[in-house]
Amino acid sequence: TYAELNATANRCAHQLRARGLGRGDLAGILLERDATFAAALIAVLKTGAGYTLLDPDFPDERLRSAAQDAGIALLVTDDVLGQRVAGPWGVVSCSGGVPAETPDRNLGVTVTGNDVACLMFTSGSTGRPKGILSSHLNLVSTVSAQTYGNFGPDEVFLQCSPVSWDAFSLEFWGALLHGGTTVLQPGQKPEPALIAELSHRHGVTMLQLSASLFNYLTDEHPEAFTTVTVAYTGGEAASPAHVHKLQQLSPHTTVVNGYGPAESMGFTTTHTVTPTTEPHPTIPIGSPLTNKAAYVLDATLRPVPPGVTGHLYLTGHGLAHGYLNRPDLTATTFVPNPYGKPGTRLYRTGDLARFDREGRLHYEGRADSQVKVRGFRIEPGEIEAALLSHPHLTQATVTTHRDQLAAYVVTDTETATEDIRRHLIDRLPEHMVPAYLTVLDRLPLTPNGKIDRRALPEPAAAVSQGRAPGSQLEEVTVALFSKVLGTPGPVGVEDSFFAHGGHSLLAARLTNHLAEVLGIRLTMRDVFQHPTPARLAQHIATLDGRPALPPLTAGSWSGDGDAPVSFAQRRLWLMAELDGGSAAYNVPMALRLTGPLDAGVLDAALHDVVVRHTPLRTVFATVDGEPRQHVVPAAEARVPFERRAVTSGELGRVMAGAARHVFDLRSELPVRATLFEVDDDSSVLLLLIHHIATDGRSTGVLFDDLSRAYEARSAGATASVLEPLPVRYADYAVWQQRALGAADDADSVLSQELAFWHKTLEGLPEEHALNLDRPRPARASHRGGQVEVVLGDDLFERIGALARSEGCTPFMVVHAALAAALTRLGAGTDLAIGSPVAGRTD
Numbered sequence: 113t114y115a116e117l118n119a120t121a122n123r124c125a126h127q128l129r130a131r132g133l134g135r136g137d138l139a140g141i142l143l144e145r146d147a148t149f150a151a152a153l154i155a156v157l158k159t160g161a162g163y164t165l166l167d168p169d170f171p172d173e174r175l176r177s178a179a180q181d182a183g184i185a186l187l188v189t190d191d192v193l194g195q196r197v198a199g200p201w202g203v204v205s206c207s208g209g210v211p212a213e214t215p216d217r218n219l220g221v222t223v224t225g226n227d228v229a230c231l232m233f234t235s236g237s238t239g240r241p242k243g244i245l246s247s248h249l250n251l252v253s254t255v256s257a258q259t260y261g262n263f264g265p266d267e268v269f270l271q272c273s274p275v276s277w278d279a280f281s282l283e284f285w286g287a288l289l290h291g292g293t294t295v296l297q298p299g300q301k302p303e304p305a306l307i308a309e310l311s312h313r314h315g316v317t318m319l320q321l322s323a324s325l326f327n328y329l330t331d332e333h334p335e336a337f338t339t340v341t342v343a344y345t346g347g348e349a350a351s352p353a354h355v356h357k358l359q360q361l362s363p364h365t366t367v368v369n370g371y372g373p374a375e376s377m378g379f380t381t382t383h384t385v386t387p388t389t390e391p392h393p394t395i396p397i398g399s400p401l402t403n404k405a406a407y408v409l410d411a412t413l414r415p416v417p418p419g420v421t422g423h424l425y426l427t428g429h430g431l432a433h434g435y436l437n438r439p440d441l442t443a444t445t446f447v448p449n450p451y452g453k454p455g456t457r458l459y460r461t462g463d464l465a466r467f468d469r470e471g472r473l474h475y476e477g478r479a480d481s482q483v484k485v486r487g488f489r490i491e492p493g494e495i496e497a498a499l500l501s502h503p504h505l506t507q508a509t510v511t512t513h514r515d516q517l518a519a520y521v522v523t524d525t526e527t528a529t530e531d532i533r534r535h536l537i538d539r540l541p542e543h544m545v546p547a548y549l550t551v552l553d554r555l556p557l558t559p560n561g562k563i564d565r566r567a568l569p570e571p572a573a574a575v576s577q578g579r580a581p582g583s584q585l586e587e588v589t590v591a592l593f594s595k596v597l598g599t600p601g602p603v604g605v606e607d608s609f610f611a612h613g614g615h616s617l618l619a620a621r622l623t624n625h626l627a628e629v630l631g632i633r634l635t636m637r638d639v640f641q642h643p644t645p646a647r648l649a650q651h652i653a654t655l656d657g658r659p660a661l662p663p664l665t666a667g668s669w670s671g672d673g674d675a676p677v678s679f680a681q682r683r684l685w686l687m688a689e690l691d692g693g694s695a696a697y698n699v700p701m702a703l704r705l706t707g708p709l710d711a712g713v714l715d716a717a718l719h720d721v722v723v724r725h726t727p728l729r730t731v732f733a734t735v736d737g738e739p740r741q742h743v744v745p746a747a748e749a750r751v752p753f754e755r756r757a758v759t760s761g762e763l764g765r766v767m768a769g770a771a772r773h774v775f776d777l778r779s780e781l782p783v784r785a786t787l788f789e790v791d792d793d794s795s796v797l798l799l800l801i802h803h804i805a806t807d808g809r810s811t812g813v814l815f816d817d818l819s820r821a822y823e824a825r826s827a828g829a830t831a832s833v834l835e836p837l838p839v840r841y842a843d844y845a846v847w848q849q850r851a852l853g854a855a856d857d858a859d860s861v862l863s864q865e866l867a868f869w870h871k872t873l874e875g876l877p878e879e880h881a882l883n884l885d886r887p888r889p890a891r892a893s894h895r896g897g898q899v900e901v902v903l904g905d906d907l908f909e910r911i912g913a914l915a916r917s918e919g920c921t922p923f924m925v926v927h928a929a930l931a932a933a934l935t936r937l938g939a940g941t942d943l944a945i946g947s948p949v950a951g952r953t954d
Contacts, residue, residue: 114291115706117151119216124155124188124206126214131202133186135160135223138231140184140201142166142175142193145275145296148206150284152188157248160221161185162228164243165275169300171538172196181243182231182436195908225249231436232278232374235482235491235544243436250377253403253429255286260368260382260401261318261342265291268339270316272297272307276541277488278374282344283320301542301636304328304620308336315339323348328617330354330361332624337362346370346379348484349395349475356391363387371397371475373489375445375459377430380404381473396472397465404428406473407458408465413450416466421476424465425458432459483512485615488543495519495536495544502527502535507555509563510546516615518548518571522555530608542640547610581605581645585653588629589645596622609643626652668843668850674733674740675842676849684804685732685739688777696892697803700771701811705795710826711787714797715753717821718785720832721814722749727805727841732777741842744781752784760790767798775802873944880939 133139139156141163143149156163164182166175175197179187184201187194191207229248233241255263269287271294273279287294295314297306302325311319312335319340321329326345329336337343337358343365345355350369358365372380383398400406408422409415416422427449434442449456464476483490492510499508499521507522521532529549536545548571556567581587586605593603597612609619619639627633632655642648669675677685684697722728729749732739758766770786782802789795799814806814817834824833853860903911915922931943 117147117154118218120147120151120210121154121158122216122218123210123214124151125158125219127210128155128161128186128188128204129159129219131186131204133159133161135221135227137161137185138164138182138228140164140166140179140182140187140189140197142168142187142189142197143206144168144190144193145271145298145300147296148190150294150296152206153284156188157223157229158219158221160223160227162230162245164231164233165280166197167274167276167300167541168193169274170276170541173539174541178233178241178243181233181240195905198905223248225252228433230281233276234374234489235494240497241494242438242441244374245433245436246374246377247433250430250432251281251285252289254372254378254401255282255289257403258401260370260379260384261286261344263290263292267292267318268314268316269294269318269320270297270307270311270314271295272302272310273320273322274300274302278372278378279320279322279347282378283318286318299635299637301616303636304333304336304617305624308333311336311340312338317341318344320344320346322346323350324617326358327351327354328620330358332621334358334361337365340365342366342368344368344370344379344382346372346397347488350385352391352393352395355385355395356388359385359387369395369397371473372426372430373459373461373463375432375461376404376426376428377432380426380428380430381406383472394474396468396474398472400428401430404430405452406465407451408467408473413447413458418467418469418471421464421466423479424461424463424473426461427452427456427458431457483517485512485515485517485543490517490544492517495540495546498536498539498544499532501539502532505532509555509565509568511565511568513548513571516547517544518550519546520550520552520555520568520571522552527551533608533610542616545610547612547615579605583649585630585649586645589626589649589652592622592625592629593645596625603645605646606644609639614639614643665847666838666840666843668846669840674735674742676845677732677739677741678841678845678848679852681732681741681804681845682739684802685777688775688802688804695772695774698771698773698775699801699803699806699808700767701799701801701814702767703797703799703815705797706793708793709787709795711753711755713825714787714822715751715785716825717818718751718753719749720821720825720834721817722751722781722783723832724817724834724837725814725841728783728801729781730805730841731779731781732804734778741845743840743842749781751781754784754786756786756788758788758790763788763790763796767796770798771800773800777802777804876942876944877940880934880943882934882937882939 128139133156139161141149141152141156143152153163153165164178164184166178176199179197179199179201186202186204187197187199188204188206189197191205194203194205225248227248228245229251230246232244232246234244235241263286267287267290269283269292271280271283273283284294286292293314295310295316297303297310299306304325307329310316316339319336319342321343323345326343331354340362341364343358345367346369355367355369358367367385368382369385370379370382372378379401381398381400383396385392385395405427407415407425407427409425410422431446434446445460446457447460449458462479462482464479465473466476467473483492495510495517496508499505499510499519504523504525504527505521506524508519510517510519512518529551532549533545550569550571552569556564581590582605590602590605593607593609593612594601596618597603597609597614599612603612609622616636619636622639623634623636630652632652634652638651639648642651687697688694723746726743729744729746730741731744733742734740756766767788773784775782782805784800786798786800787795788798821832821834852862852865855862855866857863911922911925915925927945927947931945934943935941
């Protein structure tokens with residue numbers, strides 16, 4: 113809620129203020145995209161300082177360079193990400209949360225519209241990114257008092273643009289400045305399948321997409337627009353065919369084509385596309401927003417007539433202060449405005465444009481060497497500088513080929529293109545790594561000694577002459593690589609996806625095809641980490657070396673009688689049978705509630721949640737020694753709900769006692785609720801659920817449904833607003849048994865899995881052989897502890913370096929080190945080390 117977000121941001125702001133952060137400072141924010149990230153961003157602004165958002169997906173060197181160039185006073189991060197950006201600045205870690213005693217009141221700091229709110233970096237022609245300083249007025253003006261979209265409390269924005277992109281501001285502040293809702297996509301790269309899923313799940317009404325992503329979603333995931341009322345597209349020329357296609361598929365969705373570089377903060381001009389029976393020949397970038405203006409001028413800053421192409425200049429409230437520590441570049445790019453009030457400025461965009469007779473702007477390309485690839489502004493000079501930092505490259509130039517970046521280099525020794533590509537990947541964001549890399553003996557020159565770009569040869573992706581596919585999985589992967597990349601012949605087994613022009617959207621398409629063919633779900637990150645058919649096939653084999661699984665559909669369980677249990681349920685049922693009266697597998701979930709609370713309404717909302725999620729109303733009978741799940745009818749499924757008045761001093765003790773309740777899984781629902789009423793304005797709801805019915809990933813889902821149900825019941829709803837789930841857990845259990853087969857079938861997946869684990873665990877000691885300093889108890893208490901060990905920057909870096917050199921993860925390195933240490937301490941060489949995992953995808 114807004115109250116929770118404000119309170120969290122205030123506590124964080126007090127912490128930042130105590131560290132000296134204030135007006136005139138800049139703070140770097142390096143966090144994954146989640147609620148903590150949102151609170152930290154707002155907290156920085158509450159101190160009067162500005163923020164610069166650092167993308168965790170960027171290489172470490174790029175992050176350190178940005179932090180240094182920004183001159184940040186503090187870095188707001190977590191314990192893991194903070195290790196990547198060491199420097200002279202202070203560090204505030206969000207990993208441990210903010211101390212409970214920190215005040216949650218507003219700081220009362222006053223800022224003006226001209227104070228710096230944020231610093232964004234865009235590609236620079238000199239080899240270093242340019243830092244763009246934008247004010248509070250710049251941020252607010254783009255999403256306030258505008259008519260190009262719906263901004264209000266009923267709107268739901270999806271925040272999926274990279275945090276380093278100015279589109280982030282529209283998605284984030286467009287919602288929060290108007291009381292709306294913003295849904296944060298996990299990860300830093302827009303994931304098309306995830307966008308579609310989140311849009312449908314949360315009823316997203318506003319989507320902001322680059323033109324490439326807009327086209328891809330329209331083709332591959334039109335369901336993403338099911339609830340969308342306004343779809344914004346920009347960053348590249350809009351495709352009339354795709355806009356028309358979406359308007360036919362989703363007539364309720366208004367399409368707005370926008371234009372605006374980061375220097376003018378988001379959109380400066382927009383055009384609402386009118387639906388027609390045929391696609392428009394071209395789609396304009398439109399007319400200026402309120403409080404903004406656009407001019408098409410000649411070389412002497414005089415207006416050109418409609419229909420004549422000229423240089424595009426922008427002005428108005430969205431205009432940035434300029435470039436950080438670059439007064440020379442600021443002076444040449446932000447020039448005095450001869451058509452405005454004294455002191456106003458024009459921003460020279462470097463774009464060419466023309467006005468039509470209706471006063472609408474049309475984009476006509478670039479006037480300089482800057483290029484746009486998938487919506488990203490890129491200065492080839494920055495890539496060339498990164499290339500020339502390679503010790504064996506003597507010359508380099510970068511251009512475009514078929515809407516992709518192409519690099520040409522000259523080397524002083526024989527250097528593998530993959531080595532050059534790795535050099536760039538370590539220094540540049542993914543969208544700036546050229547798709548094509550060509551090694552030449554020399555670069556062609558014009559008579560006056562400049563690089564003759566027109567004489568450059570057709571770029572060719574590096575194709576290996578290696579082995580043929582060695583397995584059916586490799587054959588499938590090679591075929592799908594070739595299909596997605598559109599190569600004339602098959603891709604080599606050891607060829608890089610990105611050496612053939614692959615990029616993030618094509619990676620998303622590849623994961624979709626793999627899901628269809630192999631029945632597995634991969635992410636774009638899997639493709640980036642395993643970019644060749646051989647490595648990706650090997651990765652897939654480790655995930656699931658079995659045939660594609662049949663689809664999970666509704667109705668697998670008839671609904672009559674008891675259903676079989678899933679393997680996860682059977683495991684926990686068996687542990688409960690062996691342990692007897694134990695609370696070891698209880699999952700307590702506590703929610704602090706403030707303000708007036710209707711306990712009767714809360715009880716009804718709990719019932720709505722239990723009716724929707726059948727595992728919460730399932731008991732377990734034993735038939736012939738095996739468990740069966742019995743789903744209690746909705747009318748009979750009443751959750752034990754107890755109200756207890758407690759003082760704040762005894763709250764922790766009584767909650768711990770309540771959490772030790774022992775469930776009888778044979779006759780008792782695996783959930784119970786206790787409302788601890790501390791005072792008239794504060795209470796704590798304890799949901800206690802047996803692990804057989806929930807896990808850590810379910811917490812957010814349950815509380816989200818409970819919140820929706822309570823809100824609806826409070827408003828007078830007499831029936832549940834939670835729609836039934838299309839697939840029940842019993843459907844899943846039946847599907848799982850059919851998919852894995854019977855244990856006595858030698859050809860079944862289950863039989864093969866059991867054989868593998870029997871062999872792997874054969875001879876495993878029941879206990880480790882470590883010498884203990886106290887005797888084992890007769891009965892396990894299941895009370896654990898933890899010891900925190902700080903590794904230090906140097907050791908952390910060495911672990912990472914070893915992991916990279918061995919082609920594994922830091923976890924694997926630490927896991928191996930733990931096993932080696934235990935062996936040296938006398939635990940033997942046959943060890944079982946447990947590590948919790950989610951056991952499923954998102």
